[in-house]
Every structure is written in structure tokens, then in C-alpha cells.
Amino acid sequence: MDTELIKGTLSLLILSLLKRRAMYGYELATTVRQETNGAFEWKAGSLYPSLHKLEKDGLVRAQWQGKPEGRQRKYYHMTQTGEAVLAEKIESWSIISQAVNQVLEKPNE
Amino acid sequence: MDTELIKGTLSLLILSLLKRRAMYGYELATTVRQETNGAFEWKAGSLYPSLHKLEKDGLVRAQWQGKPEGRQRKYYHMTQTGEAVLAEKIESWSIISQAVNQVLEKPNE
DNA sequence: GATATTATATAGCTATTCTATATATAGAGA
DNA sequence: TCTCTATATATAGAATAGCTATATAATATC
Numbered sequence: 031m032d033t034e035l036i037k038g039t040l041s042l043l044i045l046s047l048l049k050r051r052a053m054y055g056y057e058l059a060t061t062v063r064q065e066t067n068g069a070f071e072w073k074a075g076s077l078y079p080s081l082h083k084l085e086k087d088g089l090v091r092a093q094w095q096g097k098p099e100g101r102q103r104k105y106y107h108m109t110q111t112g113e114a115v116l117a118e119k120i121e122s123w124s125i126i127s128q129a130v131n132q133v134l135e136k137p138n139e
Numbered sequence: 140m141d142t143e144l145i146k147g148t149l150s151l152l153i154l155s156l157l158k159r160r161a162m163y164g165y166e167l168a169t170t171v172r173q174e175t176n177g178a179f180e181w182k183a184g185s186l187y188p189s190l191h192k193l194e195k196d197g198l199v200r201a202q203w204q205g206k207p208e209g210r211q212r213k214y215y216h217m218t219q220t221g222e223a224v225l226a227e228k229i230e231s232w233s234i235i236s237q238a239v240n241q242v243l244e245k246p247n248e
Numbered sequence: 249g250a251t252a253t254t255a256t257a258t259a260g261c262t263a264t265t266c267t268a269t270a271t272a273t274a275g276a277g278a
Numbered sequence: 279t280c281t282c283t284a285t286a287t288a289t290a291g292a293a294t295a296g297c298t299a300t301a302t303a304a305t306a307t308c
Contacts, residue, residue, distance in 0.1 A: 032231035034295080035151070037264065038143035039235070043242050050245075056286050065245065066238035076265050078288060083264095101273045101286065120243060122141035126148070127236050129175035133152050134229060136159075136174065143264075146295060165255050185296045187257060192295095210255065210304045254305070259298105266293075274285070 036070065040080050041089075042123060043070070045108070045116040048090060054103040055081055081106060089115050145179065149189050150198075151232060152179070154217070154225040157199060163212040164190055190215060198224050 059072040089112035095103040198221035204212040
């Protein structure tokens with residue numbers, strides 16, 4: 031598996047998942063692993079720094095789970111800015127993936 | 140345009156183009172720009188180092204244009220190893236792009 | 249003669265992701 | 279009770295790809 035191709039899809043997919051509903055980091059990782067049949071295995075060392083950057087850039091908003099006792103989860107919510115950036119990223123993905131397929135599918139000369 | 144998503148596609152597309160026929164660097168850049176309607180604008184600073192790496196890894200073989208006088212072009216030819224790696228990369232691209240689309244297309248909950 | 253295009257090359261920078269490590273709770277099994 | 283695994287988040291440091299900037303030189307165009 032050429033994981034180099036996965037680069038750049040991390041923030042796209044995080045935002046896409048959070049548009050459905052708020053999720054916490056670990057939940058994002060398990061959800062994407064399930065939905066992609068294991069093609070995407072997000073590591074904690076990739077996921078959490080990426081979430082922190084999205085928060086810093088104002089694309090998501092973080093909120094620790096209400097109850098103070100027990101294990102804490104940090105839920106990430108989509109912001110308006112995040113939705114706008116997601117729309118751009120989806121458009122970019124569409125253009126790029128189509129462009130790649132166009133080159134790959136052209137027959138030999 | 141979120142160029143981050145382009146990362147990883149460079150070597151995939153170079154190999155795909157060279158499978159058709161041998162080309163020189165500048166020709167690869169103009170060909171991909173045309174075929175993708177400008178979506179991919181490979182910069183010299185990305186393209187040439189990438190070609191050198193592919194050569195170092197034995198995926199392509201470089202050959203300066205025969206005639207010694209005038210402007211020189213370095214033609215890149217596909218190797219057997221390159222063809223095998225290309226096949227793997229195409230398979231990876233297929234899995235990854237399908238996985239991304241699967242997540243993007245799932246409706247909200 | 250001046251400018252734009254063709255053609256290749258590399259040093260250094262930036263940004264993303266990965267590896268490794270750390271901390272702590274919860275649950276299952278021996 | 280003890281141990282192991284899974285859950286849950288965090289960060290430092292390393293690796294690496296692609297970009298910017300710069301350099302060189304031939305050819306074509308005005």
C-alpha cells in the first residue's frame with residue numbers, strides 16, 4: 031500500500047466526518063477504519079496534531095465531555111469556517127481525483 | 140485548490156506517462172498540464188528531484204538525447220521494476236480514492 | 249539586441265505525517 | 279488481585295515530499 035497517496039486526505043476526511051455529527055478523536059479513527067475497511071488506519075500521532083491544527087485554524091471547535099469524573103473525551107464540532115473549507119476541499123478532491131484517473135485511463139500511444 | 144491532495148500522485152503519474160512511451164522531464168510537465176486541463180502544474184523543483192529519485196530507485200532509466208550538439212534532453216525510460224511498482228501504485232490509488240469517496244458520500248446521521 | 253520559452257539542476261524551506269513515548273481509565277480474564 | 283488489552287489523549291523528534299528561489303544555457307521570436 032502506497033501510503034504517500036493518503037497524505038492530504040486526513041483533514042478532508044476529518045472535516046467530512048465531523049459534518050455528520052460531533053465526534054471525539056478516537057471515534058474518528060475507528061469510524062474511518064471501519065468505513066474504509068481498514069484502508070485508513072489513522073495513528074494517534076497523526077490524528078491528534080491534525081485536530082489541534084484544525085482547531086487552531088478555527089475549522090473545528092473542541093469541547094471536553096461534560097461529566098468531570100471518569101475518562102474524558104474531547105468532542106470536536108464543525109464551525110461555519112470549517113464547513114466552507116470542507117466544501118473547497120471536496121471540490122479540490124473532485125478535480126484532482128478526476129485528473130489522476132484521466133491520465134491513468136488514457137491508452138498507450 | 141488544496142494542493143496537499145496532489146502529494147503522492149506525482150510519482151504515480153510520472154510512471155503512468157512513461158509507460159506509454161519515453162519522455163523527457165519538460166515534456167512530462169507539459170503533457171500532464173494539458174491532459175488535466177491545468178489541474179496539475181508540476182514545478183521544475185518538484186519534477187526533476189522526483190525523476191532523480193525514481194532513477195536512483197531503479198524505476199526509470201535516463202538517457203541523454205543522442206545528438207551531442209544543441210540543447211540536450213534527458214529521456215526517461217520505464218524499467219521492469221518501474222512497471223511493477225506502477226501496478227502497485229495504481230492498485231493503491233484505486234483503494235484509496237474509493238475509500239475517500241465512500242466516506243464523503245455517506246449521508247449525515 | 250532583448251525577451252520569452254525551452255530544458256535541466258540544486259540548495260534550502262515548509263508542512264504533513266509517522267514513530268516513539270508518555271499518561272491514565274476501563275474492562276476482561278486468570 | 280494482578281495482568282493484559284482496549285480506550286483516550288498528548289507531544290517531541292524524525293522522515294520526507296513538494297515548493298520557492300536561484301542558476302545555467304540554448305532556441306525562438308520580436
